[in-house]
Amino acid sequence: MGNYLSVNDTDRKLMLEKIGTSDLMELYHDVPADLILKEPLSLPEGKAEMQVRKFMRQLSAENKVYPVIFRGAGAYRHYIPAIVDQVASKETFLTAYTPYQPEISQGILQSIFEYQTMICELTGMDVSNATVYDGATAAAEAAAMCRDRRRNTVLVSEAADPEIIAVVKTYCWASGTKVVMVPASEGVTDITALKDLMNAETAAVLIQNPNYYGCLEHAEEIAEVTHNAKAKLIMSVHPIAAAILKTPREYGADIAVGEGQPLGMPLSYGGPYLGFMAATKEMMRKLPGRIVGETTDDRGNKAYVLTLQAREQHIRREKASSNICSNEALCALRAAVYMAAMGRKGIREAASQCVSKAHYLQKKLEEAGFARKYEGEFFHEFVTESPYPAAQVNAVLDKHDILGGLELPDGSILWCATECNTKEEIDRMISILKEELA
Amino acid sequence: MKLLFEKSVPGTGGCYIPSCDVEEYTLDSSYLREKEAELPEISENELSRHYSALERRAYGVNDGFYPLGSCTMKYNPKINEVCAGLEGFTDIHPLQPLDTVQGCRKVLDLCAQYLCEITGMDAMTLAPAAGAHGEFTGMMLIKKYHEMRGDTKRTKVIVPDSSHGTNPATGTMNGFQVISIPSTPDGYVDLEALKAAADDETAGLMLTNPNTLGLFDRNICEITKIVHEAGGLCYYDGANMNPVMGIVRPGDMGFDCIHLNLHKTFSTPHGGGGPGAGAVGCKAFLQEYLPYDMDKTEHSAGKVRSFHGNFLVVVKALAYILFLGKEGIPEAAKMAVLNANYLKSLLSGTYTMAQSGFCMHEFVMTLEEEHKEKGFSALDIAKGLLDRGIHPPTMYFPLIVHEALMAEPTETESRQTLEEAANIFLEVYAEACADPESMHHKPEKTVIGRPDEVQAARKPVLRWNTEGIDDAV
Known part of the structure; x- marks a missing residue:
């Protein structure tokens, strides 16, 4: 029924006449005739916009929106200032292509340049790219930056997010890079085991901090072990935590990556998110993806352009180390607006509240019989044992429209609190657990 | 224009989160x-x-x-955005219990089902986040297929020289050796060259069809047959799927897997460089190698992205497919082809076309002669167009055409828009012929003039408030 065409039947005839045919199908003369579909596709008939809207709304209503969430594990509910949605809805930002024509794309280029600057500030690194697809592919791309003929093994901490580990393994399998897992002990990367695994073929060590279990890693020591073996350290970090925690640079990382979703992306059942990547200047020319740089134009004005393109697939073809072109530019815009709106004080406040609320939650859970599984300091996630089957705990909470922590394979629970969780919510959840599980 | 940082005024800023209502906990300063x-x-x-x-x-x-050729810059419908903004989609945690995300699962299943029907494939993953990511995923299936058969000597991927740069780069990411084969002078795959290249070391062929010259390869079935007979598989780069959707299906042409750019063919906006989505479809015999979503499957080649892909982009694509339906999809394809041919006919006679005759969704012009004889280039024409308020075609691509400008108007433009645009193209051409020298200073009316890209790359300034990074490092 519907279409978005702008040509009516009269114009259509006129246009066909002008190009010298009366039959539009004649334009498909190169297509073998027996391949042309004789019957329409087996799809529904087109719908009017009103019907599309109703249908999609019905589908969305089949999902459950939890007003209260204590689950993170790689995707986090943080408060998103209203201005983030408003700016990202601006039609020009939404509908532009990659800024190939800098003279009419300064707005997009400048916004990416500002994004790059803020990511450098958060991570302490020298250079940032304009994003990759998500935190997991960022880690995989970082691993690819480090490998060469002699060094073709990547050591990956078992305390990293399983989604990151899975994607890194896939990319490495494809390119022929060996992945060796570094065991975790007491919820953090086992440094003794790491030392044993390091050798002359180790290209990089990948850790996450805070790690999947929420614990803060002994990252300084890991950096030292890594660099002693002349390997690179890749550190995956939470961008809001980065506002207060020691930066990847301060820990000695060569590449900082992470899932940028906390910076103003709604949960959205997993996407679109963005992967941020930042590195030391020594690794600048190995960064994949778009990078915006400052220059001057032929009138002497300051100008921004896509730069260092000699790294990229459209120039290097099979010699490029990554094939990425489209990335997550609109998500980078959201992240930039988020960081600028929250500002240097606001983002620290959000990070500090994550710490305080998570520690309050942990204390209350402990009182309710949910003992912490790992010692050591944490940011806004932590693992507890569960005195009752985790599924039962979550079922009880679900009845009260609370999304509880994530059940881990060993039956323990990974909890999360952010600035969005109020004291009242936490107290209410604890009393539900006490009353309904006892 | 000043940067955000230069507009910063200490002490100002919004108030977005309330004061902390629990006792404050401070981490040890060592952290x-x-x-x-x-x-x-x-x-x-x-x-x-x-x-x-x-x-x-x-x-x-x-x-x-x-x-912009090969980018399919069609209109991005507003209803797509409204659907993707529904709270029942935006506020769903990716690790919620399955019984609480049935709406999301239906979106993914329906979209996959419809895309299978459109492409003639048996299974579809919506995990890849972009076209290049889809290519990577598709070629991974081919790698896994040979690996599972123990056919370890298949290490080569054949790629025509008219391909997008992502194709050879994708081959390399999958550990393949890339074999480039030439095109015939009229722009099709050189069958003899393909026959010579295809052997027992061939893992597969990557082919963009219609190709980057805007031609549907008339030997398409012969091509897939040659590759299959050599024991390789055929990968269809669906970046240019727009003119053939609902008309002809890659699955019927002999292709084993395909990626689609939902942000091109299926109207989701490009966002200034993403997010897109690169759905990958395959025939049944490759299905078990597809990326898994929630639970690991035995023979999956692995995950390519966290969680379930760029979900909200899939919501938009589904809204588009539902709106167009079975009648609207081939109609859009045909009008994309008509619009391209109409624009081509308006420009022929002034601009030299790389290929004569009818095209599909796009066509390529060459300014090679003008560059040699008259002293202006494809770049000059493109920059001249900027001054007159239209976005130039893709420049200097495909690589096999010198001084190329590749134009793809899409189906959503009107006859009037095409005519007005054509007039501007012709005026810019006339201006260039009259005064080639003046073209080197275009554009003049945009907020900046031509930027110095050499300077940008030589001593990169990639963030605010820093010195350029010296090449020495």
Whole structure:
């Protein structure tokens, strides 16, 4: 029924006449005739916009929106200032292509340049790219930056997010890079085991901090072990935590990556998110993806352009180390607006509240019989044992429209609190657990 | 225009989260950074104006004609955005219990089902986040297929020289050796060259069809047969699927797997460089190698992205397919082809076409002779177009055409828009012939003139408030 065409039947005839045919199908003369579909596709008939809207709304209503969430594990509910949605809805930002024509794309280029600057500030690194697809592919791309003929093994901490580990393994399998897992002990990367695994073929060590279990890693020591073996350290970090925690640079990382979703992306059942990547200047020319740089134009004005393109697939073809072109530019815009709106004080406040609320939650859970599984300091996630089957705990909470922590394979629970969780919510959840599980 | 950081006024800024209502917990200082991140401090009014000003210094499909070849810059329907903004989609945690995400699962299943029907494939993953990511995923299936059969000597991928740069780069990411084969003078795959290249070391062929010259390869079935007979598999780069959807299906042409760019063919906006989505479809015999979503499957080649892909982009694509339906999809394809041919006919006679005759969704012009004889180039024409308010075609691509301009108007443009645009193309050409020298200084009316890209790359300044990074490092 519907279409978005702008040509009516009269114009259509006129246009066909002008190009010298009366039959539009004649334009498909190169297509073998027996391949042309004789019957329409087996799809529904087109719908009017009103019907599309109703249908999609019905589908969305089949999902459950939890007003209260204590689950993170790689995707986090943080408060998103209203201005983030408003700016990202601006039609020009939404509908532009990659800024190939800098003279009419300064707005997009400048916004990416500002994004790059803020990511450098958060991570302490020298250079940032304009994003990759998500935190997991960022880690995989970082691993690819480090490998060469002699060094073709990547050591990956078992305390990293399983989604990151899975994607890194896939990319490495494809390119022929060996992945060796570094065991975790007491919820953090086992440094003794790491030392044993390091050798002359180790290209990089990948850790996450805070790690999947929420614990803060002994990252300084890991950096030292890594660099002693002349390997690179890749550190995956939470961008809001980065506002207060020691930066990847301060820990000695060569590449900082992470899932940028906390910076103003709604949960959205997993996407679109963005992967941020930042590195030391020594690794600048190995960064994949778009990078915006400052220059001057032929009138002497300051100008921004896509730069260092000699790294990229459209120039290097099979010699490029990554094939990425489209990335997550609109998500980078959201992240930039988020960081600028929250500002240097606001983002620290959000990070500090994550710490305080998570520690309050942990204390209350402990009182309710949910003992912490790992010692050591944490940011806004932590693992507890569960005195009752985790599924039962979550079922009880679900009845009260609370999304509880994530059940881990060993039956323990990974909890999360952010600035969005109020004291009242936490107290209410604890009393539900006490009353309904006892 | 000033950067956000230069507009920063300490002490200003919005108030977004309430004061902390639990006892404060402070981490040990050994965990904390020494120096605050220098993010801006800016009032919401200033911030809002900043982005409005940036928006005015950009150009989107909503601003005007955007015939960027191979990018399918069609209209991005507003209803897509409304659907993707529904709280029942945006506020869903990716690790919620399955019984609470049935709506999301239906979106993914329906979209996959419809895309299978459109492509003639048996299974579809919506995990890849972009076209290149889809290519990577598709070629991974081929790698896994040979690996599972123990056919370890198949290490080569054949790629025509007219391909997008992502194709050879994808081959390399999958550990393949890339074998480039030439095109015939009229722009099709050289069958003899293909026969010579295809052997027992061939893992597969990557083919963009219609190709980057805007031609549907008339030997398409012969091509897939040659590769299959050599024991390789055929990968269809669906970046140019728009003119053939609902008309002819890659699955019927003998292809084993395909990627689609939902942000091209299925109308989801490009966002200034993403997010897109690169659905990958395959025939039944490859299905078990597809990326798994929630639970690991035995023979899957692995995950390519966290969680379930760029979900909201899939919501938009589904809204588009539902709106067009079985009649609207082939209609859009046909009108994309008509619009391209109409624009081509309006420009022929002035601009030299790389290929004569009818094209599919796009066509390529060459300014090679003008560059040699008259002293202006494809770049000059493109920059001249900027001054007249339209986005230039893709420049210097495909690589096999010198001084190329590749134009793809899409189906959503009107006859009037095409005619007005054609007039501008012709005027710019006339201006260039009359005064080639003046073209080197175009554009003149845009907010900046031609930027110095050499300077940008030589001593890169990639963030605010820093010196350029010397090449020595």
